[in-house]
Amino acid sequence: MVRVEARKNQRMQDGGVHAVQEEPLTMAEEPIPWEEVQLYAERPESLTCIASDLPPPLKEELVQCLIHNRDVFAWSIEELLGVKPEVAEHKLHLLPDARPVKQKKRNFSADQNKIIRAEVDQLRKAGHVREVQFPAWLSNVVLVPQTLKETQKLVGRIISLSRFISRSADRASPFFKVLRKASKFKWDEECTRAFEELKKYLEALPSLFKPVVEEPLWVYLSATPEVVGVVLVKEQDNVQWSVYFFNHLLKGVESRYTTLENLVYGLVLMARRLRPYFLAHPIMIMTNSTMGRALTNIEMAGRLIKWATELGEYDIQYQPRTAIKAQALADILTKIHQTNSEETWKVYVDGSTTHQGSGVGVLLISPQGDILQLVVRLNFHATNNEAEYEALLAGLQVARHVEAARVIIYSDSQLVTHQVAGNFVVNCDKLQVYREAYEKMEEEFVEVTVTKFPRAENEKADELAKITSSLTT
Structure with a gap:
């Protein structure tokens, strides 16, 4: 100063x-x-x-x-008259014996020529450039793609190079968003940032390595609400090297999958694409989610059964993710939501008994709003109270599978909610066994709260339980 x-x-x-x-x-x-x-x-x-x-x-x-x-x-x-060369001068340091490269002249559309002409006119008026007549074309103007057709070409090239580009679908998502609005196409700032980041990434592409037959391969999975990403790596000299990148943009019903389903779905898609690799190598899935436990759970339902059957032909093992041994992989994996011990999961449970049988329904809602549904048909004819206790224990089992630490369980049974809270005395020996089983499972959580919930507001779990109890064997 x-x-x-x-x-x-x-x-x-x-x-x-x-x-x-x-x-x-x-x-x-x-x-x-x-x-x-x-x-x-x-x-x-x-x-x-x-x-x-x-x-x-x-x-x-x-x-x-x-x-x-x-x-x-x-x-x-226009008032910038320039700087004298003795004060400051910009030079391009070229090899004196380098041979000049002549580029083939490109023809631009009318819209592109209008943009180029406006930029050149500004520079010419300021005196920064001047017109010079050359007998041959020297170089082409590089224009950022800002039209619908150019953006479509850009996305096509990204897709063709997807196996070499980590998180390719994630990097291209801003372009997909503007392409969906083709009738109102507008290249925005998010597209410009994504384009610049893509150019920087392409300047230093990671190397891909060929695996040796029968050596183990590791798979890292990632998922966001829009994209699932998978990377296949090999290990050599205690260092992990990339073998293959895979990304998939979620669309339609896929965008409503839970985080767990997204991870399993990404693994299934990777196995379909690289079936020879999965058949010729032991596969180690590195994940901190409950994927391995979910795929080996005999009570799983829905699309997970189909995917687990499809993956069953491969030699797949599940291991908790530790420190990534390759620094290049840090940018490959998109951020995954990890279970937080401070977050609370909601579990809606209900039991049902009819003359055809007994069953329970469970509705699990994650802190992020993901919904899991579970139905269990009991292999014995239970009383109403026994069915409600079975539903309570099934809800705790599901919460344990997703590694929830804090749980609020909603049940419409006044007897069960008051007995587990210690407000009612348990006079039945069978119900006492259920009560003790609940207390033992409760110790595996940081906090469990059982709340009486009106039956009219517990429709989904009640419906699941009734459907299951009505099934005939």
Whole structure:
């Protein structure tokens, strides 16, 4: 920081500029207040700033000095007259024996030519470039893709290179979003950022390595609400090397899958694409989710049964994810939501008994809103209270499978909710066994709360239980 002291308030007789004395000052403890000074009365943009706490005589002297020398300021591009080469000069350091490369001339569309012409006119008016006639074309203009057709070409090229680009679907998602609105296509700032990041990534592509037959391969899985990503790696000298990248953009019903289903689905798609690899190598799935436990659970239902059967022909083992041994893989995996011990899961349970049989229904809702449904048909004819206890224990089992730490269980049975809370005495030996089983399972959680819930508001779990109890064997 310097203090400018004007010695004179007018130019010297020889036309020289004011002499200015500079002396260093220590940093102020508080910010110095500033005020604006307009150097040209007829030009509102001609503003500069000076310290507002200067003594009035010194302030006036400084203002007059700035106004007197205002011709050294530039307020527009056209007023930038350039810098003398002896002050600063930009040079391209080229090899003197390098052979010039002649590019093939490209033809641009009318819209592209309009954009290029406007940019060149600005540079020409500012005096930064000048027109030169050459007998041959030297180089082409590089234009960022900002039209529907160019964006479609860009996405097609990304897809064709997807096995070499980590998180390719994630990187291309801004382009997919604008393409979905083809009738109202508009290249936005998000597309520009994604395009620039893609160019930086392509400048240093990671290397892919060929695996040796029968050596184990590791699979890392990732999932977001829009994309699932998988990377296949091999290990050599305690370092992991990428073998194959795979990404899939979720669409339609796939976008409503739970996080667990997304991870399993990504593994299934990878196995279909790289079936020879999965048949020729032991596969280690590195994940901190409950995928391995879910796929080996005999009570799983729905699409998980189909996927588990499809994966059953391969030699697949599930291991908890530890520290990634390859730094290059850090950017490959998109962020996955990990179970947080402070988050609470909701479990709605209900039991049903009919003359055809007994069954329970469980509705599990994650802190992020993911929904899991489970139905269990009991292999014995239970009483209503026994069916309600079975539903309670089934709900705890499901919560344990997803590694939930805090659970709120909603049941419409007044007897069960009060007995597990200690408000009602258990007089039946069979129900006492259920009560003890509940207390044992409760110890595996940080917190379990059982709440009485009106039957009218527990329709989904009640419906699941009734469907299961009505099934005939």
